Every structure is written in structure tokens, then in C-alpha cells.
Amino acid sequence: MQKLKLKTATHHYPILVGSQILQNIGSEMKKLGLKGTIGIVTVKKVHDLYGDILRDSLQKEGFLTRTIFIPDGEATKTFATIEQILTAFIQQGLDRSSILLGFGGGVVGDMCGFAASILFRGVKFVLAPTTLLSQVDASVGGKTGVNHVAGKNLIGTFYQPELVLIDTSMIKSLESRDIIAGFAEMIKTGLVKDATYFSTLIAHQSEILALDEEILSKAIYTSCQLKARVVEEDEREIGLRKILNFGHTFGHAIESVAGFGTLRHGEAVLLGMLAATLLSHHLGFLESNAYSTIKEALLHIPLETKIPKMDIDTLIKAMLHDKKRVNQETQFVLLDKIGHAFVHSGIDEKEIKIAFKETLSTFTKMGL
Ligand SMILES: NC(=O)c1ccc[n+]([C@@H]2O[C@H](COP(=O)([O-])OP(=O)(O)OC[C@H]3O[C@@H](n4cnc5c(N)ncnc54)[C@H](O)[C@@H]3O)[C@@H](O)[C@H]2O)c1
Numbered sequence: 128m129q130k131l132k133l134k135t136a137t138h139h140y141p142i143l144v145g146s147q148i149l150q151n152i153g154s155e156m157k158k159l160g161l162k163g164t165i166g167i168v169t170v171k172k173v174h175d176l177y178g179d180i181l182r183d184s185l186q187k188e189g190f191l192t193r194t195i196f197i198p199d200g201e202a203t204k205t206f207a208t209i210e211q212i213l214t215a216f217i218q219q220g221l222d223r224s225s226i227l228l229g230f231g232g233g234v235v236g237d238m239c240g241f242a243a244s245i246l247f248r249g250v251k252f253v254l255a256p257t258t259l260l261s262q263v264d265a266s267v268g269g270k271t272g273v274n275h276v277a278g279k280n281l282i283g284t285f286y287q288p289e290l291v292l293i294d295t296s297m298i299k300s301l302e303s304r305d306i307i308a309g310f311a312e313m314i315k316t317g318l319v320k321d322a323t324y325f326s327t328l329i330a331h332q333s334e335i336l337a338l339d340e341e342i343l344s345k346a347i348y349t350s351c352q353l354k355a356r357v358v359e360e361d362e363r364e365i366g367l368r369k370i371l372n373f374g375h376t377f378g379h380a381i382e383s384v385a386g387f388g389t390l391r392h393g394e395a396v397l398l399g400m401l402a403a404t405l406l407s408h409h410l411g412f413l414e415s416n417a418y419s420t421i422k423e424a425l426l427h428i429p430l431e432t433k434i435p436k437m438d439i440d441t442l443i444k445a446m447l448h449d450k451k452r453v454n455q456e457t458q459f460v461l462l463d464k465i466g467h468a469f470v471h472s473g474i475d476e477k478e479i480k481i482a483f484k485e486t487l488s489t490f491t492k493m494g495l
């Protein structure tokens with residue numbers, strides 16, 4: 128097992144990465160001095176697969192547990208589900224000393240964290256992420272929240288967990304589209320922060336997608352480490368942390384126009400990264416060689432989901448709701464080389480439309 132620490136101005140917590148470590152979650156929580164009834168937030172699919180291991184581990188250490196099941200999928204990442212979680216836990220007698228535990232993918236984790244941040248004005252929470260995407264990205268850094276009909280993740284808080292326990296063996300049961308979605312966010316981390324990591328991911332794509340344990344667990348750890356360092360520098364996304372949104376201004380618009388739940392978040396981000404790479408190149412920031420390398424790498428990721436037809440004007444409109452807007456201007460994360468990103472605004476709408484169009488037609492030509 129590998130251990131990483133994330134330290135912000137007010138909070139610090141361990142991120143544990145290893146295979147078959149879910150059975151230790153009770154003892155790891157005890158080591159941190161955590162006490163209280165555990166309110167587990169999960170979905171049925173994950174609970175059926177691994178719920179017994181989780182509960183046995185907690186009960187062995189004397190923790191009382193209550194479990195609530197939320198409906199699965201991005202479409203239910205809403206305020207209404209948060210209310211259901213809060214109501215269920217209040218009715219089940221949780222109190223201010225209770226601890227919420229998010230057991231599932233990024234959707235469960237984001238909602239569990241949000242519920243924890245407002246239940247009784249804030250209770251502690253722990254994350255045991257079960258998808259590749261949530262293990263490499265969503266569980267690290269304390270961004271919580273839900274979608275709104277007007278756009279993705281428009282409501283939420285910054286609220287850090289007490290512990291993140293990443294059992295890499297759980298991703299074996301994922302559908303292949305979820306492995307690909309997670310891999311896309313790993314590529315993003317490399318593109319914005321670490322060229323060597325990007326090259327390693329590209330070189331080992333087939334082993335990672337085939338879930339080669341050694342290579343994958345190293346890559347998961349590196350992603351968490353890179354993200355943790357960015358969060359430590361800028362927890363509340365005032366500056367540097369914005370680079371982790373590379374591909375997301377486009378991606379969130381695509382995700383919401385396609386209809387939440389149609390594309391996985393990571394799939395939409397993959398499309399968004401191609402659009403942002405095109406834009407970086409068209410605007411003259413990214414030279415041709417790097418542009419070609421990135422484009423080739425992105426198109427080499429075997430996306431398997433059919434992309435619904437989307438109208439460019441509707442996508443542009445959706446983008447206007449993105450919360451990365453500042454002073455009414457949409458902010459874009461662009462690349463000037465592999466491993467380095469920056470924020471840019473005031474971009475002509477024509478350029479954005481071209482990037483959307485070229486991206487969608489590239490994927491359509493590939494039969495997607
Ligand atoms: N907070 C952050 O910093 C952050 C960062 C990136 C993404 N996100 C959010 O994360 C969400 C996407 O997360 P996701 O891709 O994990 O989607 P998800 O949570 O919807 O999970 C995808 C599917 O996998 C299933 N699943 C989960 N674990 C499984 C397992 N071990 N075996 C088999 N099936 C399993 C789920 O039930 C679901 O059907 C988005 O809402 C996105 O906005 C948040």
C-alpha cells in the first residue's frame with residue numbers, strides 16, 4: 128500500500144492506494160481517531176459487489192453503520208437526491224458526531240461530500256472511490272456538488288474528507304467505457320502538469336486499459352499525487368487549480384447537451400480535450416508537433432460510446448452557464464506545450480464554434 132498526504136491551509140488527510148485494502152478501512156479510520164456512526168452513501172451495484180467487505184471491516188472495529196442507497200448515474204446527481212440523503216440520515220438518527228462514507232464512483236463521492244458539508248452544518252466524511260475516474264481524480268481535493276438543469280456542478284462546496292482509501296482491485300468489475308473515462312482524466316492530468324507522466328500513459332495505454340495491476344496502481348498513485356500538489360497550492364481554484372479543468376469547458380457543455388447520463392463525464396472530457404487542443408493550436412499557442420502528438424493520443428483512446436447529434440449553437444449556449452465564467456467571460460484552459468496549461472479568456476465565439484465542429488466531425492468520421 129502507498130500513502131500520500133494532502134495538506135491544505137486548514138486540513139490534512141491521507142490518501143491510501145493499494146490492492147485489496149478495502150478490508151482495512153475500519154482500522155485505518157480508527158487509526159485516525161474517527162469515532163461515530165457511519166452513514167454509508169452508495170449505489171446498489173457497488174454495494175452488491177463489495178458492500179460486505181466494507182461493512183465487515185467497519186463492524187470489526189466497532190463502528191455502527193447505516194446505509195442509504197441512491198439511484199445510480201449522473202442524471203441523479205441533483206439537489207433532490209441530496210435532500211433524500213439528508214432526510215434518510217436524519218431519520219436514521221445520525222448526529223453531529225456521525226461520519227458519512229461515500230462508497231461508489233464520482234457521482235456518489237461528489238454527493239456524499241456535499242451532503243456531509245451541509246448536514247448539521249458539516250460532519251466528517253471519508254471516501255472509498257470505486258471507479259477509475261473517481262480513484263484518479265474525483266476523490267482527491269474536496270470539490271463536492273451536484274448538477275443543475277442549467278449546467279454541470281453548478282451547486283457545491285469545497286469540503287475536504289478525513290481519509291481517501293483507494294482499493295485498486297475494485298475497478299476490475301467496471302465496464303470498459305468506465306475504464307476509458309478514467310483513463311481520459313489521467314491523460315488530462317499529464318497534459319496539464321507532467322509531460323513525462325503523459326508519455327508513460329501513452330506508452331502503456333494497452334496495459335492500463337487491460338488493468339495490469341502493477342502499471343495501473345503506479346499510474347493511479349501518480350495521478351493522485353499530481354492532483355494533490357495542485358490542490359495544496361490552490362485549494363479553492365483561484366489560480367493554478369483551474370488547469371485541471373482542461374477540456375472541461377467544452378466537456379461540460381457536451382455532457383449537459385447530450386443529456387446528463389448519456390455520456391460518462393470522462394467521455395465528454397475526452398471530446399472536450401480534443402476541442403481545447405484544437406483551440407490552443409488555432410490560436411497559435413501550441414505548435415504543430417505537440418498538437419499532432421496530443422491529437423493522435425486522444426484519438427487512440429478507444430472511445431466506444433456513440434456520440435449523440437448536438438447542435439453547435441446549443442452547445443455554445445450551454446457553455447455560457449459554465450461556472451468557469453468570470454466577469455461574464457468564459458474561461459478556457461489551453462496548452463502551450465505538453466505538460467503545461469494556462470487560462471485564457473476573451474476568445475472569439477467563431478473560434479469556439481470551429482473547435483466544437485471539428486471535434487464532433489472527427490469523432491463522427493470515426494463512426495462514433
Ligand atoms: N470532485 C471532483 O474533483 C471531480 C473530478 C472529476 C469528476 N468528478 C465527477 O465525477 C462524476 C463521474 O464519476 P464516475 O465516472 O465515477 O461515474 P459514476 O459515479 O456514475 O460511475 C459510473 C458507473 O460505474 C458504476 N460502478 C462504480 N464502481 C463500480 C465498480 N467497482 N464495478 C462496477 N461498476 C461500478 C456506477 O454504479 C456507475 O454506474 C461526474 O459527476 C464528475 O463531475 C468530480
Ligand SMILES: [Zn+2]
Binds near residue numbers: 264312375392396
Ligand atoms: Zn473531470
